[in-house]
Amino acid sequence: MSTSLRSSTSPLSQFSACEISDALIKLGSPNGGHIPDVHMLSPTSQVKICAPAYTVQMVFASDKSAPKLSSHFVDTATPGSVVVIDAPPQAKNAVWGGLMTAGAQARGAVGVIISGRCRDLAEHRAADFPVFARGHSTVGQSPFVRPSGVNVTLTIHPKDTDDGADAFAPVTVTPGDWIIADEDGVVCVPVDMVDKVVELAKMGQEIDAKCMADIKAGKSIQASFKEHRGK
Numbered sequence: 001m002s003t004s005l006r007s008s009t010s011p012l013s014q015f016s017a018c019e020i021s022d023a024l025i026k027l028g029s030p031n032g033g034h035i036p037d038v039h040m041l042s043p044t045s046q047v048k049i050c051a052p053a054y055t056v057q058m059v060f061a062s063d064k065s066a067p068k069l070s071s072h073f074v075d076t077a078t079p080g081s082v083v084v085i086d087a088p089p090q091a092k093n094a095v096w097g098g099l100m101t102a103g104a105q106a107r108g109a110v111g112v113i114i115s116g117r118c119r120d121l122a123e124h125r126a127a128d129f130p131v132f133a134r135g136h137s138t139v140g141q142s143p144f145v146r147p148s149g150v151n152v153t154l155t156i157h158p159k160d161t162d163d164g165a166d167a168f169a170p171v172t173v174t175p176g177d178w179i180i181a182d183e184d185g186v187v188c189v190p191v192d193m194v195d196k197v198v199e200l201a202k203m204g205q206e207i208d209a210k211c212m213a214d215i216k217a218g219k220s221i222q223a224s225f226k227e228h229r230g231k
Helices: 017-026 098-106 121-126 191-216 221-228
Strands: 004-007 039-042 047-060 082-086 111-118 131-136 145-150 154-156 171-173 178-182 185-189
Touching (some): 017 178, 039 121, 047 111, 082 178, 111 178, 121 131, 185 191
Antiparallel strands (some): 047 178, 154 171
16 A cells, blocks of 8 residues: 655655654664654545644643734644644643644645644545544533644653653654654654754665565574674
8 A cells, every 4th residue: 555645855754753763762862753642543544744843832721821822823834834733631622623624734734743632533534634643532622722832842741651760751842843654653853863863764774674685585583683783
């Protein structure tokens, strides 16, 4: 089955989310750029996103101290971007629906990544619009949450995690960071690391190709890894 690519001309687009995470781990990232628990809900065919982040911070509606937006956040989405939304982890409502998909498509956004929930799945799928989220819901934003900032730095925490020594590190998403999302998950690459990630991901791709050829020919995984990966 072919994969539909929603992307700019970034060299990152030639790699899978897994290959990019491996490169980030080698560069010292504590989380491989992985935004956990977020899965592709639309479309039903295979799709891959590689685009710069347009970020949106959601807060509970009861938070009166957080800023209020003068425009709807979809109306200010930039062409060629992927919308990245961080909602309060306790919220059970959706922060994205069918009308927002229509607005995002009209403005040239290539998809949405939601640390939270969406709704109107049938509408997103009918529009062939990529939606990645932690889950879905029947209720919308109001009266539960509201947007409080766009093009702000997000710190996305894993769901249901404590702060112990083995806790998975949160992911920081800065506006313009590169988001790669496919059937395996979602990865964020800081802008200043793109060149190094591309270099290491290419090396990893070549090494894995050699391992795959050996393993298919009957060589043990351990022996193949030792020869090509050095471990």
